[in-house]
Amino acid sequence: xxxxxxxxxxxxxxxxxxxxxxxxxxxxxxxxxxxxxxxxxxxxxxxxxxxxxxxxxxxxxxxxxxxxxxxxxxxxxxxxxxxxxxxxxxxxxxxxxxxxxxxxxxxxxxxxxxxxxxxxxxxxxxxxxxxxxxxxxxxxxxxxxxxxxxxxxxxxxxxxxxxxxxxxxxxxxxxxxxxxxxxxxxxxxxxxxxxxxxxxxxxxxxxxxxxxxxxxxxxxxxxxxxxxxxxxxxxxxxxxxxxxxxxxxxxxxxxxxxxxxxxxxxxxxxxxxxxxxxxxxxxxxxxxxxxxxxxxxxxxxxxxxxxxxxxxxxxxxxxxxxxxxxxxxxxxxxxxxxxxxxxxxxxxxxxxxxxxxxxxxxxxxxxxxxxxxxxxxxxxxxxxxxxxxxxxxxxxxxxxxxxxxxxxxxxxxxxxxxxxxxxxxxxxxxxxxxxxxxxxxxxxxxxxxxxxxxxxxxxx
Amino acid sequence: xxxxxxxxxxxxxxxxxxxxxxxxxxxxxxxxxxxxxxxxxxxxxxxxxxxxxxxxxxxxxxxxxxxxxxxxxxxxxxxxxxxxxxxxxxxxxxxxxxxxxxxxxxxxxxxxxxxxxxxxxxxxxxxxxxxxxxxxxxxxxxxxxxxxxxxxxxxxxxxxxxxxxxxxxxxxxxxxxxxxxxxxxxxxxxxxxxxxxxxxxxxxxxxxxxxxxxxxxxxxxxxxxxxxxxxxxxxxxxxxxxxxxxxxxxxxxxxxxxxxxxxxxxxxxxxxxxxxxxxxxxxxxxxxxxxxxxxxxxxxxxxxxxxxxxxxxxxxxxxxxxxxxxxxxxxxxxxxxxxxxxxxxxxxxxxxxxxxxxxxxxxxxxxxxxxxxxxxxxxxxxxxxxxxxxxxxxxxxxxxxxxxxxxxxxxxxxxxxxxxxxxxxxxxxxxxxxxxxxxxxxxxxxxxxxxxxxxxxxxxxxxxxxxxxxxxxxxxxxxxxxxxxxxxxxxxxxxxxxxxxx
Numbered sequence: 021x022x023x024x025x026x027x028x029x030x031x032x033x034x035x036x037x038x039x040x041x042x043x044x045x046x047x048x049x050x051x052x053x054x055x056x057x058x059x060x061x062x063x064x065x066x067x068x069x070x071x072x073x074x075x076x077x078x079x080x081x082x083x084x085x086x087x088x089x090x091x092x093x094x095x096x097x098x099x100x101x102x103x104x105x106x107x108x109x110x111x112x113x114x115x116x117x118x119x120x121x122x123x124x125x126x127x128x129x130x131x132x133x134x135x136x137x138x139x140x141x142x143x144x145x146x147x148x149x150x151x152x153x154x155x156x157x158x159x160x161x162x163x164x165x166x167x168x169x170x171x172x173x174x175x176x177x178x179x180x181x182x183x184x185x186x187x188x189x190x191x192x193x194x195x196x197x198x199x200x201x202x203x204x205x206x207x208x209x210x211x212x213x214x215x216x217x218x219x220x221x222x223x224x225x226x227x228x229x230x231x232x233x234x235x236x237x238x239x240x241x242x243x244x245x246x247x248x249x250x251x252x253x254x255x256x257x258x259x260x261x262x263x264x265x266x267x268x269x270x271x272x273x274x275x276x277x278x279x280x281x282x283x284x285x286x287x288x289x290x291x292x293x294x295x296x297x298x299x300x301x302x303x304x305x306x307x308x309x310x311x312x313x314x315x316x317x318x319x320x321x322x323x324x325x326x327x328x329x330x331x332x333x334x335x336x337x338x339x340x341x342x343x344x345x346x347x348x349x350x351x352x353x354x355x356x357x358x359x360x361x362x363x364x365x366x367x368x369x370x371x372x373x374x375x376x377x378x379x380x381x382x383x384x385x386x387x388x389x390x391x392x393x394x395x396x397x398x399x400x401x402x403x404x405x406x407x408x409x410x411x412x413x414x415x416x417x418x419x420x421x422x423x424x425x426x427x428x429x430x431x432x433x434x435x436x437x438x439x440x441x442x443x444x445x446x447x448x449x450x451x452x453x454x455x456x457x458x459x460x461x462x463x464x465x466x467x468x469x470x471x472x473x474x475x476x477x478x479x480x
Numbered sequence: 481x482x483x484x485x486x487x488x489x490x491x492x493x494x495x496x497x498x499x500x501x502x503x504x505x506x507x508x509x510x511x512x513x514x515x516x517x518x519x520x521x522x523x524x525x526x527x528x529x530x531x532x533x534x535x536x537x538x539x540x541x542x543x544x545x546x547x548x549x550x551x552x553x554x555x556x557x558x559x560x561x562x563x564x565x566x567x568x569x570x571x572x573x574x575x576x577x578x579x580x581x582x583x584x585x586x587x588x589x590x591x592x593x594x595x596x597x598x599x600x601x602x603x604x605x606x607x608x609x610x611x612x613x614x615x616x617x618x619x620x621x622x623x624x625x626x627x628x629x630x631x632x633x634x635x636x637x638x639x640x641x642x643x644x645x646x647x648x649x650x651x652x653x654x655x656x657x658x659x660x661x662x663x664x665x666x667x668x669x670x671x672x673x674x675x676x677x678x679x680x681x682x683x684x685x686x687x688x689x690x691x692x693x694x695x696x697x698x699x700x701x702x703x704x705x706x707x708x709x710x711x712x713x714x715x716x717x718x719x720x721x722x723x724x725x726x727x728x729x730x731x732x733x734x735x736x737x738x739x740x741x742x743x744x745x746x747x748x749x750x751x752x753x754x755x756x757x758x759x760x761x762x763x764x765x766x767x768x769x770x771x772x773x774x775x776x777x778x779x780x781x782x783x784x785x786x787x788x789x790x791x792x793x794x795x796x797x798x799x800x801x802x803x804x805x806x807x808x809x810x811x812x813x814x815x816x817x818x819x820x821x822x823x824x825x826x827x828x829x830x831x832x833x834x835x836x837x838x839x840x841x842x843x844x845x846x847x848x849x850x851x852x853x854x855x856x857x858x859x860x861x862x863x864x865x866x867x868x869x870x871x872x873x874x875x876x877x878x879x880x881x882x883x884x885x886x887x888x889x890x891x892x893x894x895x896x897x898x899x900x901x902x903x904x905x906x907x908x909x910x911x912x913x914x915x916x917x918x919x920x921x922x923x924x925x926x927x928x929x930x931x932x933x934x935x936x937x938x939x940x941x942x943x944x945x946x947x948x949x950x951x952x953x954x955x956x957x958x959x960x961x962x963x964x965x966x967x968x969x970x971x972x973x974x975x976x977x978x979x980x981x982x
Contacts, residue, residue, distance in 0.1 A: 427655055
């Protein structure tokens with residue numbers, strides 16, 4: 021049997037990433053000072069960004085697809101990676117977690133996400149997902165001496181493994197039904213046979229597993245504990261990257277494989293989306309720790325992004341992708357402020373911040389209003405786009421529910437603003453500025469306003 | 481005109497606010513003077529709107545159109561007609577007075593205060609000038625941020641509660657309108673162009689739904705009964721400048737929204753719903769006035785009187801005839817002038833006594849005679865005494881109300897009587913009777929404060945004696961609006977009949 025050598029052009033970005041991750045592991049043994057590794061990681065991300073546009077095509081017999089859909093997600097992953105490295109640099113030194121593996125694992129995790137976004141086959145999808153998940157389990161627990169970090173890693177691992185097994189179960193049911201794991205072939209098969217009970221079961225299993233990844237209710241339980249325990253930089257990374265990757269595969273599988281049975285999965289997703297928005301927004305109201313609050317807020321945002329998928333149209337898919345891009349900027353921005361503050365994990369730490377650090381408070385204000393979705397910030401554009409697609413698809417009632425929950429969310433975001441501006445300070449806030457962190461905050465705040473005022477840069 | 485007036489008037493304050501943020505914090509006098517200069521300059525630049533406005537046409541004037549977000553068909557589209565032009569001028573004028581009245585009373589975070597004030601000014605003018613619904617919504621919502629901070633940071637003791645309440649009430653209303661806007665957009669062939677919407681006929685059931693979506697946002701802002709409860713808290717707790725902006729302009733945006741969007745875009749629904757709106761208005765008039773009688777707090781009393789006065793405005797608007805509409809619009813200006821003046825005046829005495837309780841006053845007229853005279857003018861204008869502006873507005877509204885429904889006319893007239901009751905009683909308790917010992921030794925208002933009040937007093941009498949200066953601005957536009965509302969639906973009825981025949 022003669023197996024032709026596969027065309028490697030479409031996988032160039034992934035190859036660069038994986039090779040670089042391995043090289044960093046070796047450098048780690050030689051270098052005492054780890055900060056050059058951060059620089060290297062950013063350079064790799066830059067190089068990958070350069071190769072992404074030219075990677076169009078399919079390879080490995082259609083198991084790996086690089087199209088505009090996956091490219092957009094890879095762009096989000098690169099943004100996520102670069103911003104995470106920028107906010108990590110000094111922070112992990114402070115947290116005494118500066119290992120070379122940190123950067124290597126970030127690269128591996130991102131490679132996993134890229135493979136997920138490009139998967140044309142359920143097995144490849146699973147491979148990417150595991151690469152991403154295993155790397156993030158370790159990253160969540162990288163503060164070895166911190167018991168909360170350990171707890172986060174174990175919790176994440178157990179529940180993550182559980183969800184992976186559900187995914188495998190779902191895939192095996194599909195395989196039994198269609199005798200293939202190729203997404204395009206499954207789609208073709210289902211077009212002929214239509215819906216059936218085993219198919220519905222496997223769709224539910226797959227939906228549940230993906231819901232774990234994007235932290236959608238009722239499979240969100242891990243998120244607050246993991247987000248709180250993990251190093252803040254990794255929390256920022258996890259709240260954007262794996263979530264976006266989860267959405268990428270939801271789009272691939274539900275729009276690709278299950279296109280013909282849309283009516284069946286829309287119902288499942290609507291239920292999940294409403295519950296997710298409700299749980300995320302309502303529980304966030306009572307949080308006292310800002311990382312937990314942002315965890316619930318990220319659950320809620322997954323709910324909004326799901327609405328784009330539910331719309332079931334190209335516009336809806338685009339809106340979901342744009343939303344994730346915007347979310348990356350505003351959420352990492354908010355986490356960057358948390359990192360900037362020496363003591364910034366409890367919500368009461370923000371009391372009177374506007375007095376002692378007016379500039380920091382003003383930046384946080386921008387991110388909070390953007391997360392609420394108030395113009396002229398990017399958050400508004402993201403939500404507007406989603407609602408527009410949703411209403412256009414005939415789900416105006418769902419949009420009404422979403423805006424009501426969105427108004428509820430205003431309360432907990434505003435509470436941070438209220439603490440910063442309207443309460444008296446308990447003690448002078450100490451900040452840990454560094455050039456890289458400043459750069460990250462600068463980029464995010466600039467993008468929040470740029471997208472808010474000129475949305476043409478992300479839509480279309 | 482060689483410059484884009486509207487854009488200049490919108491963005492000069494906004495850019496100025498950002499500029500102020502970069503001034504050194506300790507240099508407070510520079511901050512104040514910059515803010516004053518900016519607000520004066522904005523006012524000066526807005527004057528061509530007054531002088532070179534063409535009163536003979538209902539067309540939008542001073543148009544500025546350019547592409548903004550082509551992918552969504554969104555345009556940066558500005559323009560004013562006879563309905564909106566006066567509000568732009570009112571905004572630029574009141575902002576100056578807000579700057580001067582806060583000159584000494586704002587002692588902490590001066591920089592942020594004036595920046596917030598100017599940001600509010602810019603976005604308010606943006607609301608009145610936008611002819612693209614998306615742009616309108618951006619300004620409408622963006623204004624919430626500085627206003628929230630203005631109430632919450634520089635307000636009274638209960639400011640945090642008031643600020644959050646204000647924000648949440650307005651936000652819930654606004655997002656429901658957002659859904660309405662998107663539905664409208666999809667039904668207008670993917671366009672946010674207001675001019676295009678005004679000539680499109682939407683199906684009746686859609687109009688009804690959209691009307692209530694817009695109602696959610698506009699009624700909260702006005703505020704109409706029963707969603708008025710944020711107003712007394714916000715007005716009372718806000719700093720003087722905040723109360724003036726809220727009462728003077730911000731709540732006008734709700735009524736303006738009805739005039740600019742709800743009525744011409746959804747004429748049939750407006751017609752069908754006008755009895756409901758009139759009933760709600762009359763409830764607001766009487767309920768607001770009765771509540772005023774029971775108030776023990778100066779600012780709270782004036783806040784509730786706003787509910788009553790805005791009831792007159794919406795009554796006039798939804799009477800759907802020329803007198804009512806003209807009266808409604810003029811009364812919006814009047815209310816901005818008079819209630820703005822009352823809040824300014826209350827702010828001045830509060831700076832001295834630091835109490836808002838009516839019981840802490842008494843005999844003020846003999847301690848601060850000049851102040852008392854100014855307050856008298858605003859009190860009488862608020863009651864609607866002939867020769868003051870309040871009379872013209874309320875007269876027209878009640879005339880319009882009678883034409884639409886006799887019962888509504890009679891009921892709303894009782895509001896004026898109660899209004900005279902609570903305002904005169906307030907004046908008596910605060911300014912006459914025995915001098916409260918707590919008031920001894922306070923100085924009368926100084927030149928800065930007099931200059932703050934004088935422009936409003938001039939307006940009170942100007943509109944009261946010769947309202948035509950202002951009414952002539954809106955004549956043609958109002959007629960155009962009325963004919964749009966009244967002629968609506970006929971083609972569709974014809975269509976339906978044709979369908980039945982088929």
